[in-house]
Amino acid sequence: MIQHLQHCDQMIRFLHKVAKPFTSARQPQIHLPKHLKPERVNLTLKSYLKSDPIKTILLFSDLLRKKVSSVDSYSLLYVIKACAKKSLATEGKQAHTLVIKLGYEPIIFVQTSLIDMYAATSNVADVHKMFDEIPNKNVVCWTSLISAYVKNEKPYRALDIFRQMQIFNVEPDQVTLTVALSACADLGALDKGVWIHDLIYRKPEFSEDLSLMNALLNMYVKCGDIRKAKLLFDNIRIKDVRSWTSMIVGHALHGQGEEALRLFSALEEKNKSRSRKGHGTEDQILVPNDVMFIGVLMACSHAGMVEEGKRYFRTMIEEYGIKPRPFHFGCMVDLLCRRGLLKEAYSFILAMPIQPNAVIWRTLLGASGVHGNEELGAVARSKLRELDASLVGDDVTLSNIYAAKGMWEEKVMLRDEITQRRTPGCSSIEVKKLFSSMLVERSDYPLD
DNA sequence: TTAGGGTTAG
Numbered sequence: 230m231i232q233h234l235q236h237c238d239q240m241i242r243f244l245h246k247v248a249k250p251f252t253s254a255r256q257p258q259i260h261l262p263k264h265l266k267p268e269r270v271n272l273t274l275k276s277y278l279k280s281d282p283i284k285t286i287l288l289f290s291d292l293l294r295k296k297v298s299s300v301d302s303y304s305l306l307y308v309i310k311a312c313a314k315k316s317l318a319t320e321g322k323q324a325h326t327l328v329i330k331l332g333y334e335p336i337i338f339v340q341t342s343l344i345d346m347y348a349a350t351s352n353v354a355d356v357h358k359m360f361d362e363i364p365n366k367n368v369v370c371w372t373s374l375i376s377a378y379v380k381n382e383k384p385y386r387a388l389d390i391f392r393q394m395q396i397f398n399v400e401p402d403q404v405t406l407t408v409a410l411s412a413c414a415d416l417g418a419l420d421k422g423v424w425i426h427d428l429i430y431r432k433p434e435f436s437e438d439l440s441l442m443n444a445l446l447n448m449y450v451k452c453g454d455i456r457k458a459k460l461l462f463d464n465i466r467i468k469d470v471r472s473w474t475s476m477i478v479g480h481a482l483h484g485q486g487e488e489a490l491r492l493f494s495a496l497e498e499k500n501k502s503r504s505r506k507g508h509g510t511e512d513q514i515l516v517p518n519d520v521m522f523i524g525v526l527m528a529c530s531h532a533g534m535v536e537e538g539k540r541y542f543r544t545m546i547e548e549y550g551i552k553p554r555p556f557h558f559g560c561m562v563d564l565l566c567r568r569g570l571l572k573e574a575y576s577f578i579l580a581m582p583i584q585p586n587a588v589i590w591r592t593l594l595g596a597s598g599v600h601g602n603e604e605l606g607a608v609a610r611s612k613l614r615e616l617d618a619s620l621v622g623d624d625v626t627l628s629n630i631y632a633a634k635g636m637w638e639e640k641v642m643l644r645d646e647i648t649q650r651r652t653p654g655c656s657s658i659e660v661k662k663l664f665s666s667m668l669v670e671r672s673d674y675p676l677d
Numbered sequence: 678t679t680a681g682g683g684t685t686a687g
Contacts, residue, residue: 341680407682559686
């Protein structure tokens with residue numbers, strides 16, 4: 230029934246053209262040095278950590294097998310960091326066991342790295358165990374713990390730890406505030422974010438920290454204060470790609486798509502003039518990256534600019550050599566769906582060089598509801614069931630599409646099916662504790 | 678030589 234959708238649109242042809250190099254990438258062979266001078270061991274482990282963390286781990290186990298005596302706490306530290314970078318839970322645990330065996334446990338650098346490793350492998354229980362075992366916790370230990378909760382999508386807990394840290398009279402530094410602002414952004418906790426902004430304001434040297442300024446900018450964007458965000462953005466003297474990205478995303482999220490694209494063009498213009506003039510340290514070319522293009526595509530999507538979106542998608546690949554990720558494909562599907570171009574969106578999904586994920590199918594399902602296309606709605610829902618049969622929410626969406634179209638027989642059949650499959654639900658209410666305007670339904674929010 | 682940081686479709 231949907232053969233007629235397989236029309237050869239220009240965009241689809243483009244996707245077919247670019248798909249090949251993305252799907253045929255081959256893994257390079259890993260070569261390790263056969264002999265290493267003892268004084269080169271840690272230097273080599275450290276350099277691999279930057280270029281290919283897996284090689285750090287492989288070289289380390291090779292050294293252990295050969296019983297190389299120059300392996301020490303520094304070597305293990307690099308291995309722990311490599312495990313964190315690649316989210317390797319088993320290897321991380323093995324490294325921790327070696328730390329205990331070799332007696333490196335009291336070293337605070339090793340302890341904080343272990344916190345970070347457990348955070349990166351989503352093992353929050355062991356994060357806290359590690360933290361509790363440190364006798365003299367400094368600001369880095371506290372920040373690692375806060376960061377662990379932010380990384381594991383528990384921003385409320387992160388802010389709670391941030392508060393506890395101050396009760397224990399540990400002074401937060403720039404890194405702590407950066408992480409705490411990230412938690413505020415995730416929660417939409419503007420009042421707490423403004424409070425942190427005040428702390429930054431009182432320490433002029435903090436305003437020189439670009440990571441911190443970017444975190445502050447992102448907090449204002451996510452908490453909906455776009456005016457403050459723009460004011461801050463204009464006041465950041467030397468911006469980087471992340472500053473520009475946050476601001477572009479900010480405009481896009483607040484229905485100011487054209488402003489977002491104007492900002493992107495301004496960056497491209499600045500880059501052109503910088504390359505003409507030559508550039509010093511303060512005037513570097515800021516090459517747009519994959520995340521910035523997500524902001525640009527979001528802006529097109531929110532402003533309904535389909536042709537511009539397609540053009541930017543091509544520019545990203547052809548001019549900037551960026552390989553599109555699921556996020557980019559998702560933005561393109563969203564762009565087409567919002568304008569009601571459902572058939573084109575479906576053809577686009579089928580032509581994608583990667584497997585469409587649940588978000589992409591759900592975008593099509595949602596748009597099918599908005600634009601009353603029960604046929605594509607049913608296709609999207611069946612794809613979603615293939616991905617996760619336990620969820621009934623998508624069936625409810627489709628049943629509502631049937632109801633809106635007056636297709637009562639189909640609706641009743643689907644509802645009966647849902648009743649047989651569904652598991653009991655539960656709901657919760659929140660009693661405000663920390664924020665006066667917090668509208669959250671979060672797993673880390675205390676229910677006691 | 679050693680620890681903790683910011684941008685990402687619905």
